[in-house]
Amino acid sequence: xxxxxxxxxxxxxxxxxxxxxxxxxxxxxxxxxxxxxxxxxxxxxxxxxxxxxxxxxxxxxxxxxxxxxxxxxxxxxxxxxxxxxxxxxxxxxxxxxxxxxxxxxxxxxxxxxxxxxxxxxxxxxxxxxxxxxxxxxxxxxxxxxxxxxxxxxxxxxxxxxxxxxxxxxxxxxxxxxxxxxxxxxxxxxxxxxxxxxxxxxxxxxxxxxxxxxxxxxxxxxxxxxxxxxxxxxxxxxxxxxxxxxxxxxxxxxxxxxxxxxxxxxxxxxxxxxxxxxxxxxxxxxxxxxxxxxxxxxxxxxxxxxxxxxxxxxxxxxxxxxxxxxxxxxxxxxxxxxxxxxxxxxxx
Amino acid sequence: xxxxxxxxxxxxxxxxxxxxxxxxxxxxxxxxxxxxxxxxxxxxxxxxxxxxxxxxxxxxxxxxxxxxxxxxxxxxxxxxxxxxxxxxxxxxxxxxxxxxxxxxxxxxxxxxxxxxxxxxx
Numbered sequence: 140x141x142x143x144x145x146x147x148x149x150x151x152x153x154x155x156x157x158x159x160x161x162x163x164x165x166x167x168x169x170x171x172x173x174x175x176x177x178x179x180x181x182x183x184x185x186x187x188x189x190x191x192x193x194x195x196x197x198x199x200x201x202x203x204x205x206x207x208x209x210x211x212x213x214x215x216x217x218x219x220x221x222x223x224x225x226x227x228x229x230x231x232x233x234x235x236x237x238x239x240x241x242x243x244x245x246x247x248x249x250x251x252x253x254x255x256x257x258x259x260x261x262x263x264x265x266x267x268x269x270x271x272x273x274x275x276x277x278x279x280x281x282x283x284x285x286x287x288x289x290x291x292x293x294x295x296x297x298x299x300x301x302x303x304x305x306x307x308x309x310x311x312x313x314x315x316x317x318x319x320x321x322x323x324x325x326x327x328x329x330x331x332x333x334x335x336x337x338x339x340x341x342x343x344x345x346x347x348x349x350x351x352x353x354x355x356x357x358x359x360x361x362x363x364x365x366x367x368x369x370x371x372x373x374x375x376x377x378x379x380x381x382x383x384x385x386x387x388x389x390x391x392x393x394x395x396x397x398x399x400x401x402x403x404x405x406x407x408x409x410x411x412x413x414x415x416x417x418x419x420x421x422x423x424x425x426x427x428x429x430x431x432x433x434x435x436x437x438x439x440x441x442x443x444x445x446x447x448x449x450x451x452x453x454x455x456x457x458x459x460x461x462x463x464x465x466x467x468x469x470x471x472x473x474x475x476x477x478x479x480x481x482x483x484x485x486x
Numbered sequence: 487x488x489x490x491x492x493x494x495x496x497x498x499x500x501x502x503x504x505x506x507x508x509x510x511x512x513x514x515x516x517x518x519x520x521x522x523x524x525x526x527x528x529x530x531x532x533x534x535x536x537x538x539x540x541x542x543x544x545x546x547x548x549x550x551x552x553x554x555x556x557x558x559x560x561x562x563x564x565x566x567x568x569x570x571x572x573x574x575x576x577x578x579x580x581x582x583x584x585x586x587x588x589x590x591x592x593x594x595x596x597x598x599x600x601x602x603x604x605x606x607x
Contacts, residue, residue: 182597380513380601381520381601382521384519384520435510435512436509464509466595467593467595471593
């Protein structure tokens, strides 16, 4: 179903309320370990890459996105209105390797039909930040995301099969450009590319034709998808601290205007049908202009969600997120890697 | 107490912890100002950070256009205000200067940055 395009594009991952309660209380209960220098959330040299809403940032970090709320009309005919409330908690195992767990609660309004609500499948991401060049503000991570089948509600589109997505994440700040380029140095780019492989090639549904009484078989293929996207961001904090202090009020100096884009193209195990407008037959995705407001311990982001075609959605939606930097909030406990070793290149 | 109430209380405690916590030391402002042009050579460079810094694990270097060091001694962290760092400078001739700083905040996070300023006659 085409509304899955948006769900996947919108980075929806949530821990349950019970799990959040337990996790938050565990944070607070933890007491001081010994501390040694740490870099933590996405600082690469002078550059800070904020956590983006649609594309994952290129670093391993201790962080909590809670909640991410999005609303949009799906690419179905007719379009459904979908509201997602999601979140994700990330934990560093070592300085360079981390795990994220997330989930989404979905509410669907179907025109002329019954509404539906329920959980999407649980998602887990394992990420290794293997290259960090501070002088060039360049960072590369690799990893794999797993959507665990049968952990969500089929009524909101959660699949019964698993999907494994090996992914590469990249970030590059422009701060190493010549100083005469001035404002251009405040730009940063991030990107990601992944290949989504479902564990089932197809689903075959058997039914009895009410007219003939014969068995009928309906085959639904599950394509492999190339998932790719990125962001271009203009960092006002970087501008103020590294290029030129314009003397603006602090509220402006904390803003990161950005545009994110996220796409998904079926590349294998799909049947090309030129007149069919669903995600299994063409590239879908969205372009999301917005802004992130960065503070010392958390950030708030909001973006418009503009579908690139009718198969991606109808009209303009929106997404907003509250994101906490756990390494700053709990620097001596949760915000430290469990095993404080590093094996990255360049730092 | 139902799950929703427990969740809200936990979240409120969490947010309270976030507000009270230290964070990465970010450069709030500098004197001379980042990217500025000054008419008189400043005798000292002052950096103001968002968090207190640990002087033993922090450094500030000031270089001229040829890459020569023009800072005239160790950086000092203000005893009354550990967020304020000062570096004495040699007599600066007109020209471009670059400041590169690396600091360790009191919560043990490292941050770094660099910026330029110009002295005009």
